[in-house]
Amino acid sequence: MPVVVVESPAKAKTINKYLGDDYTVLASYGHVRDLPAKNGSVDTEHDFEMTWEVGADSRKHVKAIADALKNDNALILATDPDREGEAISWHLEETLRKRRAVKKDTPVSRVVFNAITKAAVTEAMKNPREVDAPLVEAYLARRALDYLVGFNLSPVLWRKLPGARSAGRVQSVCLRLIVEREMEIEAFRPREYWSVKALLTTPRGQEYEARLTTLAGKKLDRYDIENETQAELAVQAVTSRDLSVASVEAKPASRNPSAPFMTSTLQQEASRKFGMGARQCMNAAQRLYEAGHITYMRTDGIDMAPEAVTAARDAIKERYGADYVPDSPRVYKNKAKNAQEAHECIRPTEMTKDAAALKLTESDQRKLYDLIWKRTLACQMASARMERTTVIVASQDGQVELRATGQVVLFDGFLRVYEEGRDDVAGDDDDKRLPQVHQGEPAKFGSSTSLRAQYDKGDDSVVDTSKGMLKSGSAVLSENGAVLALQSHTQPPPRYTEATLVKKMEELGIGRPSTYASIVTTIQEREYVRKEQNRLIPEDKGRIVTIFLLNFFKRYVEYDFTAALEDELDDVSAGQKDYKELLARFWRDFSAAIAETSELRIAEVLDVLDDALAPQLYPPREDGSDPRICPKCGQGKLHLKTSRTGGFVGCGNYPECTYTRPIAGEGADGEERLLGEDEGDEIWLKAGRFGPYVQRGEATPENKKPKRSSLPRGWNKDEMTLEKAVTLLSLPRTIGMHPDGGEIRSNFGRFGPYLQHQLPDEPKPVYANLKDPADVFEIGMNRAVELLAEKRANPGRRGTAAKALREMGDHPDGGKISVMEGRYGPYVKWEKVNATLPKGTEPEQLTMETALALIAEKAKGKKKPAAKKTAAKKPAAKKTTAKKTTTKKTAAKKPATE
Secondary structure (H helix, E strand, O other): OOEEEEOOHHHHHHHHHHHHHHOEEEEOOOOOEEOOOOOOOEEOOOOOEEOOEEOOOOHHHHHHHHHHHHHOOOEEEOOOOOHHHHHHHHHHHHHHHHOOOOOOOOOEEEOOOOEOOHHHHHHHHOOOEOOOHHHHHHHHHHHHHHHHHHHHHHHHHHHHOOOOOOOOOOHHHHHHHHHHHHHHHHHOOOOEEEEEEEEEEOOOOOEEEEEEEEEOOEEOOOOOOOOHHHHHHHHHHHHOOOEEEEEEEEEEEEEOOOOOEOHHHHHHHHHHHHOOOHHHHHHHHHHHHHOOOEEOOOOOOOOOOHHHHHHHHHHHHHHHOHHHOOOOOOOOOOOOOOHHHOOOOEOEOOOOOOHHHHOOOOHHHHHHHHHHHHHHHHOOOOOEEEEEEEEEEEEOOOOEEEEEEEEEEEEOHHHHOOOOOOOOOOOOHHHOOOOOOOOOOEOEEOOOOHHHHHHOOOOOOEEEOOOOEEEOOOEEEEOOOOEEEEEEEOOOOOOOOHHHHHHHHHHHOOOOHHHHHHHHHHHHHOOOEEEEOOEEEEOHHHHHHHHHHHHHOHHHHOHHHHHHHHHHHHHHHOOOOOHHHHHHHHHHHHHHHHHHHHOOOHHHHHHHHHHHOHHHHOOOOOOOOOOOEOOOOOOOEEEEEEEOOEEEEEEOOOOOOOOEEOOOOOOOOOOOEEEEEEOOEEEEEEEEOOEEEEEEOOOOOOOOOOOEEEOOOOOOHHHOOHHHHHHHHOOOEEEEEOOOOOEEEEEEEOOEEEEEEOOOOOOOOEEEEOOOOOHHHHOOHHHHHHHHHHHHHOOOOOOOOOOEEEEEEEOOOOOEEEEEEEOOEEEEEEOOEEEEOOOOOOHHHOOHHHHHHHHHHHHHHHOOHHHHHHHHHOOOOOHHHHHOOOOOOOOOOOOOOO
16 A cells, blocks of 8 residues: 655545545654754855754654555655645655665655545546656755855844844845834824815705815815815805706726635735734635645635636526626636746635535634635626716806715626725725716705714814804814815825735735745744734834844845845746755855854944934934933933843933833833922833833932832823822732731732732731722722632632622612621622621611612712822821832832843
8 A cells, every 4th residue: 555645634634535545644744854953054165955854743753654664665745736845745755765764666756636625636646746856946945045044144133133033034024014114104294184075965855975076166186175274265165155966977887806815815815804814814724725625725826727617607606696607707817927836726625515514613714714715706706787976066156066976786796795805995985875866956955964973073163153164173064064174184004914914025026825924923923023903013123123134134135136036936946947056146145244244343233223223213303402312311312222122222321311212212102201209209100021110210329129010901101190100109008907917918910900918827928819900909808808718718719709698689870789798897789899887787777778878978989099199198098008108128120221
């Protein structure tokens, strides 16, 4: 029985079902060899010979294949049908020959299939071939380049930029895209403009909106109405004239479906529709492929096999009817050069099976298969037909003209199944439906409240009685409520999402489908980039690395150079170029650049980066003062510095002055801010490695570790005040003495708010979590003792609620009211409010009215911030608090300042 080797056990299991007992199907579990991470793995002195090493995890898999070949003297390599798959087959054959598991008389063949179906696998077995040498050479060139760049450039980064972790041939170019987009956003200056719309009505009482396009006989450009005054004049010009319909034009239009998926477009659409990252998308696609549900998921191709086109058309006809099948099949041609060796698009293996028919249990797989199935059917469906209508409304004198547009879908075609998502979608009036409008009829102003609703989203209104208008600072509304001018500002370019980044890389020709997911993941794992709300934002560390490479290795992070290198690698895979010549030419120039940079001192590198970043780091100040003068001490000059966590700007007078801020510039999120003074100490709001924190005073030789406190989760740094900071710095708060001895304290810790207490006979304190951060400052003795008792009773899990003495009923605002037994007597409990019963009041005699009054009084007092702040600032109120406001008791981590 021949031994068939594939990459994954899931794929092996599926194929084994199709081949039966006549074959032994085993998995290699991905790559079996790689270049060791040490000097000399690619020998630049000896024709770029490579030293390969079988990974520790791969040895047992290689042994299993070798053992199987002892009984079955035939090897069939059935790895994936791309460069990586070809490389794995080559590695396996080479490794097995070195182990003598593959002998001279052992037949070795290579088979490829684009889908794991019985027909595809059976057909592939009938058409074996040898391992494709040019494809392997393209892999070798790519791997050698990545090694030479990464292994030689990364140590330069470590030495010159503390905290930088790595650089890569494609990774660094991808990072440059994100950094440059962020710099564009920071340099962007918004421009104000106004747009005017009117609500009009037909003689039949149907309303529609129209946009002002001509004013004073002149066609309006986007920025022609520049300010509120001009907007008022425009509104007056419209409202003071009688309008009529000058023309109605209806044109037929059609929309064609998008091409079927290739790797990049699948990643983009999965990101748009489901928020999937590139890696998450590819993992789900991999599992669908291995289960035999879709064709191979790493491809630049958009063409579809003829039999698949026929199957799609049959499925469309059966499911939706003959009207949805175009007269002739749609043909999609590959645009990419050497498109992954002409692989097919990503499509279902069975067109008749939708996601429900497959009964997929894993959410990502179900959503992704549904997306692929719909896109594939849609690409072979009839076009959508619609009618686009444009209505021109004008005044008799020709001074004012408005335009209304809309469309009606006459036949939905492919839209019945699928519509492609869009990035950063703006409002589109073309999609609106218009009522029936006739040329020559009057266009009266409408009476609907729709424009007023849009106006009310603005600021508080003021009435300009002289002009009969409502004004809000960002909008102007006519007195009749039918004409609205809205203020807008130009927007900066949006930050990249994973989808738009992949799209941009594809446009520039950087990387290949098999690498997109790993590259985008790597720059996040290196902490060069973070993802917030699906947007990619460069960290300071990523900025510094990019500026360093642009200044010292510019050629190797140029988009054109990287794309040209990809084209050369494609030429290698097509057998048109020698890969060792490519490596020699690259290494000659790259090694020279490395040698030049290795002689530079860190101070010289920082000076170059400081100058390169100067416009961004030190923008002109409004008062005209030197932007490099330290805003804190007023004497030292600001300089770019580095630390293990990235770059920052610091005062040259360190350690006398400890001013620091992020490289994003003055006013950035991480810039420190003086909140005020308390008891002679300056109270600062600063940014640290683990987020914002407040600090009492500055570090001095006598007080090296001033008191600090991180902002609790949910606290907004922009809303921090002196009082809040002093309250935070007063922690831990002493709630009181426990009935059994020992102080009960509340504070914030690594895992959130908590209570702390230690009985005299306990070896260590007991900690009980608090759900609400406000409880740190507000929780009373009854509740604190109750939570600690629950924690002691259930140390390994959350405590259960104490048993109620009596259930009173529901509070008018919702929630149960109960009478509980406390350490200090019975109390009324409603949600987080605990109110002690007055002396002499028995739980059985308590009325609902009295309970509500007690709760209301307690809740009212609980919300008073003054009491909380006073406790923090006046030692007399709580004798233990005063001890905790000194500056020498609590250690804190020192931020990087040099």
